Amino acid sequence: MGNAFRDKLELALKALSISRGQLAAELAVDKSAVGRWVTGAAVPTGHNLVRLTAAVARRVEGFTALDWDRDVHDLAQRLGAGAAVAPAPAGLPLVVLDEARANTVVRAAAYEGFFRSTRPYLLQPGRFIHDHGMIRLDPATGLLALRIGSGGSFAEGWMLPLHNQLFAIAADASGGAVLTGLFNGVSAPKVDVVDGLVLGPALDPGRTPTAYAMVFERIGELSGDAAADHATFERLASQDPLAPEGSVPEAVARRLLRDIGPAQAQLGGDLLLRMPIERSMARGAAYREASQG
Numbered sequence: 357m358g359n360a361f362r363d364k365l366e367l368a369l370k371a372l373s374i375s376r377g378q379l380a381a382e383l384a385v386d387k388s389a390v391g392r393w394v395t396g397a398a399v400p401t402g403h404n405l406v407r408l409t410a411a412v413a414r415r416v417e418g419f420t421a422l423d424w425d426r427d428v429h430d431l432a433q434r435l436g437a438g439a440a441v442a443p444a445p446a447g448l449p450l451v452v453l454d455e456a457r458a459n460t461v462v463r464a465a466a467y468e469g470f471f472r473s474t475r476p477y478l479l480q481p482g483r484f485i486h487d488h489g490m491i492r493l494d495p496a497t498g499l500l501a502l503r504i505g506s507g508g509s510f511a512e513g514w515m516l517p518l519h520n521q522l523f524a525i526a527a528d529a530s531g532g533a534v535l536t537g538l539f540n541g542v543s544a545p546k547v548d549v550v551d552g553l554v555l556g557p558a559l560d561p562g563r564t565p566t567a568y569a570m571v572f573e574r575i576g577e578l579s580g581d582a583a584a585d586h587a588t589f590e591r592l593a594s595q596d597p598l599a600p601e602g603s604v605p606e607a608v609a610r611r612l613l614r615d616i617g618p619a620q621a622q623l624g625g626d627l628l629l630r631m632p633i634e635r636s637m638a639r640g641a642a643y644r645e646a647s648q649g
Contacts, residue, residue: 362396362545363462364424364431365408369394370464370493371437372415375580383407394465395545428461437461437498456516457498463517464493466547467500470576470592474604476568476612478558484599484612488592490585491515492578502526503586505593511535522550533557537570540638548574551611551637553629567629569612571637611637 369379376394380387383404392398400408405421413419416435423434470490477483489504500515504526511533513526524537539552551571557563575592578585604612614626621627 361399361424362394363428364426365393366465367428367432367437367461368412368435370495371432371435372412374411379408379411382411429458432461437495452516452518453499456518459517460493460498460500464500466542466545467491467515467517467522468493468578469574470578470588471572472575472592473504473570473572474599474608474612475554475570477598478566478568479560482613483601484604484609485597486595486599487597488575488589488595489572490578490589492582492585503589503593505589506595506597508594510593517541522552524554533563539570539572540633540636542638546574547638549638569614569629571608571612608637611635 368374369376376390377387380390383390385404389398389404393400399405405424409419409421409424412423412435419434423431426434468491470488473485473487473489475485475487477485485506487504487506489502491500491502493499494501497514500517502511502513502515502524504511509528509531511526511528513524513535516523516525520541520543522537522539522541524535524539526535526537527533528535533556535554535556537552537554539550542550549571551569553567554570555565555567558566576588579588614620614629616626616629618627
């Protein structure tokens, strides 16, 4: 029951705008108990489940303990979350949106937060850039909204979790650029790092189409106050994006700067620029190695 109930409780709290502290106070339990329910470390006792059900019923007419047996999609409809979802965000008429929304219901909390990227600086070989990003669930669309920026330049878009991968699309209104990304998804309850590839124009005179590897690492949590979170993002994204020389661990640099082509392929490298799972920093020992380096 643990993980399944965790996902349903997380959905209920978001759909009904109930904080963990608020729920703990309402049920007269310690906030840490609610935290264990939300992370799946524990499940409510029968007594607490009755009180939890009553708390939801005060907000959703006719809600009973049997409603917890619904699957996540049906529960979202029962809580009114599904009815509030727009048909599609403007400009994103993708046939996979329903599947992305269903996955987002379950996985949104794992990805929400503030992240810092590390990527090669295309105009100065051997140097790196740090972007800052904010990922949060957009209740109007049921999708993960993405804001990412560096040095005062910003892009906004969406992160779509599909088939244990994250597909990203974002637009920079000031620069007129559209960025697309494909990242290795992570099944952990709280995602600390994702990595993958981004495709977009370089900032050279020809705006050269360029693919580059990127690592996204969590650096903070959302506060629950949208205005405060946006202010935090603006502050982070206004920082100098150029990473100080020598500040990027060698293990990370090796995975972001790789030779490609037939000669390198014969030596065990990549014929094309890609981020194979076996070298993924999100899914294996590579991230631990980089962190220790």
